[in-house]
Amino acid sequence: MGKISGRCMCHAVTWQYDGTVTRNLVCHCTDCQRATSAPFTAFIGLNPEQVHWSGEINHLESSPNTWRGFCPACGTRLYFKSGKWPDEIHVHAATLDNAENYKPSAQVVMRSRAHWLDDLADIPQHQNFQTDPKIK
């Protein structure tokens, strides 16, 4: 990926990276679903010593020796870091400055993948919020 960068929603936290991406995946685990309030999340694995953060970051120890960092101002989830992978920090791909160009290369923990994702292409689509939502 070369040089990449990202930020939280409110711009209080930014990050820059120039190095190898060690992992690039969508995680369907139940902890990620709860922690991000989303059906899944995408991570890029980076060398923690080469990520340059600016801004204040709060941390939650979501399980022993596992830390989830977030912006205290806007709540954006920034990364996952675990003693299991001491040489990696897993940064949420959605924080990338050009997240629209992001594409994962793997999906993990498929046993807890939300079942409705299988039907996503068949669910009615709208360019904007529906002005008159018809719930079936």
Ligand SMILES: [Zn+2]
């Ligand atoms: Zn923020």
Ligand SMILES: [Zn+2]
């Ligand atoms: Zn996960």
